[in-house]
Amino acid sequence: MxxxxxxxxxxxxxxxxxxxxxxxxxxxxxxxxxxxxxxxxxxxxxxxxxxxxxxxxxxxxxxxxxxxxxxxxxxxxxxxxxxxxxxxxxxxxxxxxxxxxxxxxxxxxxxxxxxxxxxxxxxxxxxxxxxxxxxxxxxxxxxxxxxxxxxxxxxxxxxxxxxxxxxxxxxxxxxxxxxxxxxxxxxxxxxxxxxxxxxxxxxxxxxxxxxxxxxxxxxxxxxxxxxxxxxxxIGSPSMNFIPCHLVQQGEQIGVTLQGNGVPLFVALNNRPELKDRIGQKVVLGVRPEQWDVAESEHALQCQVKITEPTGPDTMVYSEVNGVEMIARIHPRAATGPGTSLPLILDVKKAVVFDPETELRIA
Missing domain, CATH: 3.40.50.300 (P-loop containing nucleotide triphosphate hydrolases)
Structure with a gap:
């Protein structure tokens, strides 16, 4: 009923x-x-x-x-x-x-x-x-x-x-x-x-x-x-919105992220909705907890600007593609302001928006 x-x-x-x-x-x-x-x-x-x-x-x-x-x-x-x-x-x-x-x-x-x-x-x-x-x-x-x-x-x-x-x-x-x-x-x-x-x-x-x-x-x-x-x-802190361009590298479609080190190509695989948007502007949506700290060739080097310890987590503020970005990480992995932190994105959970309509496209 x-x-x-x-x-x-x-x-x-x-x-x-x-x-x-x-x-x-x-x-x-x-x-x-x-x-x-x-x-x-x-x-x-x-x-x-x-x-x-x-x-x-x-x-x-x-x-x-x-x-x-x-x-x-x-x-x-x-x-x-x-x-x-x-x-x-x-x-x-x-x-x-x-x-x-x-x-x-x-x-x-x-x-x-x-x-x-x-x-x-x-x-x-x-x-x-x-x-x-x-x-x-x-x-x-x-x-x-x-x-x-x-x-x-x-x-x-x-x-x-x-x-x-x-x-x-x-x-x-x-x-x-x-x-x-x-x-x-x-x-x-x-x-x-x-x-x-x-x-x-x-x-x-x-x-x-x-x-x-x-x-x-x-x-x-x-x-x-x-x-x-x-x-x-919905979400606290709220989702990070990172402006990007969709690019193609070989068979892969993805975006390039720039922290304070070498630019990193992030492949957005298995998203057929993006095929017709290569070369266009998009917004990559990333939740703060979708970042992890690890030294890897797939890590994005980001300069720490501010840290906010909350007890179980630490919020790390940095900059990616020219906009503020927040990562929620384990307190032991956090470093102080001015240091460089290697962040790995759980790309499967990231979402993609159209910057004009603000609707999710993938």
Whole structure:
């Protein structure tokens, strides 16, 4: 059964087009991430799914039911906001029970659901506290508990972790992932944080300017980005973009890379899409971790400009083909600024973009 289907949805405010033909389809139990920079339209899309906004055109189906003209309360959804939206005069138990009270759920059933949800979220000991006596993470748990008590067909999370500090965000991310794995619930989750997108989602929709730039699994989007925007937005540090010319050496087609030593020809084999582009400009996309340090005839000598130790890795900044390039390497392999470092590229994982359209071509 399809849990959510968004078909050709558009949204305009006056002459401003916010959403420009959105199409998304997910199955029951999937975790969908809507990710993109501020102003890309992801929150507007979430509000349309929730029924808080009406689409200008297009259809929204929840569990195979057209809901365009269905009120939010009748869509069988539950929302978790970044602001928690808890009632300050009620304790945790009452906050979780409030929605059930208004729906007329029997008291015994309410108590059973509250006990189950509290145990699931490890907050049994918090049930008698008011929101003012809770930490940010605990308040977010209560907001999640209130949503879980609904047992809806669809959960909507609108940037639920953005008000938390970095350490707590990581902890809550793990909790949300574990919760999804246990309950197999269907979740739509809005975030601008690409780390959240990569770690939580089964499917990711990367948005920009009201358009879905790419829709797919986290791994597919990371390894095979559809364009330079997706490649730069997903991944930290983001992908290196190295301007090159496609050249042919014998039977091989490739690019030449220039560090601070002898230019290095890098063959881009088994990429038939490049045959008609020999002599043209391209952009080679290389993730920082696709470089390794080793003395070899296939190594590119690069002058180290800056190093950034992060603990498990060191980011090394250098220059290739006249642009800044970042390599993520083992700390023991890093050398200081001003030294020359031999870097070997895992060329099988590199991608090639058209510099004009910015679309991936190979």
């Amino acid at each position: 399809g849990a959510l289907a968004i078909k050709n949805v558009t949204k305009s405010f006056g002459d401003t087009d916010i959403l420009k033909g959105i199409n998304i389809d997910i199955e029951a139990g999937e975790f969908l991430i809507l990710v993109g920079p501020s102003g890309c339209g992801k929150s507007t899309l979430m509000n349309i799914i929730a029924g808080l906004e009406q689409p200008t055109s297009g259809e929204v189906h929840i569990a195979d039911r057209l809901v365009n003209n269905v009120a939010p309360k009748d869509r069988d959804i539950a929302m978790v906001f970044q602001s928690y939206a808890l009632y300050p005069t009620m304790n945790v138990r009452q906050n979780i029970a409030f929605g059930m009270e208004t729906r007329g759920v029997p008291k015994a059933e309410q108590n059973e659901i509250i006990a189950r949800v509290a145990k699931m979220l490890q907050m049994d000991h918090l049930l008698d506290r008011k929101p003012s006596a809770l930490s940010g993470g605990q308040r977010q748990r209560v907001a999640m508990g209130r949503a879980l008590a609904r047992d809806p067909k669809l959960f909507l999370f609108d940037e639920p972790l953005s008000n938390l500090d970095a350490k707590l965000r990581v902890e809550m991310r793990v909790e949300i992932k574990q919760l999804h794995q246990r309950l197999k619930t269907t979740i739509v989750y809005v975030t601008h944080d690409q780390i959240e997108a990569m770690t939580l989602g089964d499917k990711i929709a990367v948005m920009k300017d009201g358009i879905i730039q790419q829709f797919g699994s986290p791994q597919d989007i990371y390894e095979r980005p559809s364009n330079m925007f997706v490649a730069s937005f």
